[in-house]
Amino acid sequence: METNSTDQFFKNTVLGHPSGLFVLFFTEMWERFSYYGMRAILVIFLTGVITGDNPGWGWDKPAALSLLGTYAMFVYLTPIVGGWLADNKIGYRLAVVIGALLMTLGHAAMAVETPTFLYIGITLLILGNGFFKPNMTSIISKMYEGRNEKKDGAYNIFYMGVNAGAFLGIMLCGWIGENISWSYGFGLAGIFMFLGMLQFYYAQPLFGNIGAKPKNENRDLIDELVDTSDKDKSKKENLNPFLSIDYLLVGVFIISALIFIINDPLSKIGNINVLNITIAGMTDSLFFALLAAIIFIIILAVRIPRYESVVRDRMIAFTIFCIFTIFFWAAFEQAAGSLPLYTRDFTNRVLEGNASLIFKIIDAIVTVVPIGIITYVLISLFRKTFSKISLSNIILAISFLIIWALVIYKLYINFSAEAKEVEITWFAILNSLFIIIFAPLFTKWWDSKYNPPASVKYGLGLIIMAIGFGLLAFAARNVPLGAETAKLSMIWLVFAYLFHTLGELCLSPMGLSYLSKLVPPRMVAFMFGVYYLAIAIGNKMAHYVGGDIEKITEESGLSHFFLIFTVVPILLGLVSFALHPLIKKLMHGVR
CATH class of the missing domain: 1.20.1250.20 (MFS general substrate transporter like domains)
Structure with missing residues (x-):
């Protein structure tokens, strides 16, 4: 072949x-x-x-x-x-x-x-x-x-x-x-x-x-970063090799980031501090986090202006998108940290009578229908490939037999109980469920003549997600300062996850799409790393701030905690709208 x-x-x-x-x-x-x-x-x-x-x-x-x-x-x-x-x-x-x-x-x-x-x-x-x-x-x-x-x-x-x-x-x-x-x-x-x-x-x-071990003719990493060939003069002129100052800045960034990443959990879990110092009134974790952020901005500010004008402008546009990405994920990823804690401690999850029966029926439908559709795909795969990869198909069949057995057991236990306490984790499945429901609609929107420009998509993603947190802030408005429990309606969580998902569909798929459009192929690896670093920073920031849910609830109230993730994304969304003329100019015709 x-x-x-x-x-x-x-x-x-x-x-x-x-x-x-x-x-x-x-x-x-x-x-x-x-x-x-x-x-x-x-x-x-x-x-x-x-x-x-x-x-x-x-x-x-x-x-x-x-x-x-x-x-x-x-x-x-x-x-x-x-x-x-x-x-x-x-x-x-x-x-x-x-x-x-x-x-x-x-x-x-x-x-x-x-x-x-x-x-x-x-x-x-x-x-x-x-x-x-x-x-x-x-x-x-x-x-x-x-x-x-x-x-x-x-x-x-x-x-x-x-x-x-x-x-x-x-x-x-x-x-x-x-x-x-x-x-x-x-x-x-x-x-x-x-x-x-x-x-x-x-x-x-x-x-x-496909996917086999690469042959020796593949270029190594240094060749990919710096092409010293004279065969393509124009390409050589546009290259931006790393200078001594770049390596120095990257080294300081990596060391500062690692100190923060390692010290933060060590100090909070085992009360162990890597350096055990206070700098400018800040803990060592916070100081090195800020230092890493500042150095990273300096790296971009030093390197990007060296490119020729069109490449430089497009990379600036993509960097702006990465900044919005950081703050989006810093809010969105509360779904893995503070939101389960809110669900456990402040939501009334006990259903009785007709409410319990209705939930059990809805839960059964949203459980069985997706698995039924996937099982149909599995059977279609069997028909085409069983003779060629029979062992793989048998293992897949065993997997689905286990899935069906667990689902049937789960539904049996649920319907056997008179009342139902909804699991904390049940609400997290709403994100995937809403994506499956609404993703085709967003695809049609993006393919239509009403497809909004990049800055508008980012703005919409931030603002729509913020509405979800705004609903939680409204729901928690009467929770007393320092309260450890409450019995708020679970409908607020359902709507919060809905708006978070709609915001995700506006913004999340855009990153890699605009990476491929704005960044020249020879620089995709570097900017791919920048984009993934933005998501990584957003995830860490999410749980760094989310870890203070108890402290903020005691001092300012639970509603105030969710207002942080309402106000900041809305302001950033408005900034994204306002930047549309500038970003359009920087993108030089890329849509």
């Missing part, structure tokens, strides 16, 4: 796409199952009471959210290294298998429920994610080379797998963790990660040479 030929993949299709796409669909689904399933119960478990049949660890909220924030930050940084290793050394397919295996071991370690194994587990999850995350989409890109008209549909199908995995993982790991055992919840995430790895490994004959 010729490496650049994709015709063979379209000879045996499922729903009009190569069968290999659906192998990737299910592999990514199990990985997202494990990631979101674990994340859904981590903070609830860490901060849960230490008594009862299913005790938590009784951690302080700042400590739990600091650990979550550091984990989430590294989740978005390690793929930069993992992607490079796959591109240049080991290939996409081996990287996916290694990543899946490391994450399986990570979930197994967390299921032991001791501090040592918790940290080992989180470390393995971070490393595994670095190998896994960037390389699934790389395989799709190679599979669809020369078929751009099919690529959008392929990624839509793939991202349905992402949301299906998040939906199932949060629902089942959350339900089992809260109702049966936290260990079983963590362990279930690992079981499906392991099955997903086996299913992918035994399906490799479908991919031909």
